[in-house]
Amino acid sequence: MTGYRSPLPKGRDGFGQLVRAEWTKLRSVYGWIAGLAMMAVTIVGLGTFIAWGSTSSCMEGNKEVTCPKPPLGPEGDAVTDKFYFVNQPLTGDGDITVRVTEMSDNIDSGTAPWAKAGIMIKENLKQGSSYAAVMATADHGVRMQHDYKYDTAGKPGRPSPDEPRWLRLDRDGDTITGSESRDGKTWTTVDKVRLAGLPETVHIGMFAASPGSLNIGPAQFGGSVQSGQMAPATGVFDEVTAPGDDWDAADIGATEAAEGPPHLTSGHTVDDGVFTVSGSGDIAPYTEGHHPEATLPGVWIGLIALVVVAVGFVTVEYRRGMIRTSLLASPRRGRVLLAKATVLGSVTFVLALVAIAFTVTVGKPLLRGGGNFILPVPVSTEIRVIVGTAAVLALTAVLSLAIGALFRRGLTGTVTAITVMILPFLVTFTAVLPHSVPQWLLRVTPAAGFAITQGIPEYPHVYADYSPANGYYPLPPWAGLLVLTAFAAATLWLAVRRLSRRDT
Known part of the structure; x- marks a missing residue:
């Protein structure tokens, strides 16, 4: 089957023009902007609120006192x-x-x-x-x-x-x-x-x-x-x-x-x-203190708002018949979807990066003020957690957009995206399945990307509960992010192929 080709002359579909057009669409729809803002506000609000309310103390006889801090080793680790x-x-x-x-x-x-x-x-x-x-x-x-x-x-x-x-x-x-x-x-x-x-x-x-x-x-x-x-x-x-x-x-x-x-x-x-x-x-x-990512519980709730926006960014055009107008702007249909992914991924990354960096910067002093001990990590690790978490949200936006383009229905796309990103992690909190099942899911599903948020490594000579619920993942940080990247790229490729080969 020969793919669709626009009758418009060349020069009308420059990728930069498509990106600008998609950016205009995104910022022109109040619901999409509100959804992205909700993601950022949730990350900041929930993170700082939990940090503010978290307290820790020890007993000295009948007296409640601040817990002693563990010593630091030669490399600054607790x-x-x-x-x-x-x-x-x-x-x-x-x-x-x-x-x-x-x-x-x-x-x-x-x-x-x-x-x-x-x-x-x-x-x-x-x-x-x-x-x-x-x-x-x-x-x-x-x-x-x-x-x-x-x-x-x-x-x-x-x-x-x-x-x-x-x-x-x-x-x-x-x-x-x-x-x-x-x-x-x-x-x-x-x-x-x-x-x-x-x-x-x-x-x-x-x-x-x-x-x-x-x-x-x-x-x-x-x-x-x-x-x-x-x-x-x-x-x-x-x-x-x-x-x-x-x-x-x-x-x-x-x-x-x-x-x-x-x-x-x-x-x-x-x-x-x-x-x-x-x-x-x-x-x-010492592994019993708060991890560097302890101020970021709002990421999970913010992710839901992001998925709704990402899926709707493409399915709304199918529902209202606007997709035909968008495709007329480019002889190659797939470039329209790539432009959407570029805009949504970039905006999500920048917005999430600002929200996450602010939350970590404000949340750590709040935790310490409540007597909590935060495990020290190198600056490079803290940067990796902040930037990596923003990258996870950006890749989730691209993955959700691609899922929406494949299903072309908002509800189906939203449920599917939330399921593949959040369900594998939620399974780790249940005692229904064997321990190996959630570990396996966090290796082979897009949720593996959250490994990039792990701030404290697993030490083979320290016997502890190394579970995702405690901030430990089965894959190394960058390997987990690579799994999510591969899922996002593969799903986007399938969506581009479908859009290029089939009528709207």
Whole structure:
């Protein structure tokens, strides 16, 4: 079938002229302008209102106080730095070698998979200071970790009296090498890291820590429910070789109950060269604060208003018969739809970008004013969240426009667009479907684009509820946006093909 060709002479359908014509249409219809304004107002209004009303506090005895802020690590990230450390000073280069004969998590039921016991070189005894450690864990074998965020796997297995693990840390300037061995003779390097700016004198020794067990299951009416048990980890060390023989002990980050003693028992004993070290807490990124995108709940409601405008931007012309007039302006029909997409996508992006940037800028101080802690992120991450969220809305507008052009009916197009963008996310809040289903939907549907809004990464060595409801997505941020872009481009291509090949 030969596609439609306008009888008008060339020169009447310049793409710039089509864009200007579509821009004139958009700004001339009060309902469309009102819908876009509603999107922006909803983003700003709902975001700032929720931030203003959000409060957080802690109890100190019978007194309500502001919750203490977590320490910051070497790279400015919020961290958890709580463990028991049997240590001694090390000046200059040196090493420590131990044999771990036992590592227990002391959990009555289940396990604490990231309970750990091992050896560490730490900048100083302050929370958040730089460190490197090689350790045995309850369920993840030998690991080398440094500066809270970085984790390298060694060989699997938990040490026991029958199968002990030898561990070694060696300092050479700013470079720390972690090694493991089955017999203390043949060594395997787990990792070699550089701790920039490490002082001449550091602390070196044995440690133990346990974040406890965590069980995550579906809640009765949607979402998830968590339960767990706190208990210290215990490591047994012998064959200890260190620069000196004098040892000190530090319960790093110990919290005290109202009566005074620490909440969980930590400590160590020494018996004929055998060290038994117990400690609770964790040495890892802190993930319990508000994410950078916490001020943007209004995006979801604003998206609905945007979809209505985007679908109507093309279906109104079909309903009123105006599409024939629009197509007379261009010999190539598809260019009309591309001009609509260009105008609507550009206007949506600019308007959303301003609204989102304003909401984040105003919302963060409001959250902090209510005693809430916002997890710090690099400026580049905050920019990516702001610009990426605006891009998601712009691509949603293009996708909705294309769906409207395919169906040519406002109600059908609106319901379809809302379904493919919002339904996969809403499914994550229900307990009806298995956990894998919403994870799969957020990989293969346009809703995958919301991954670009994730401000805090998922850390493999921190066991937590990494669900979309908590701001975590199954795809990396840019990969998710690419999925949405592909859907928008493919749907627009289909709409252009249909418009070019069929009568109105």
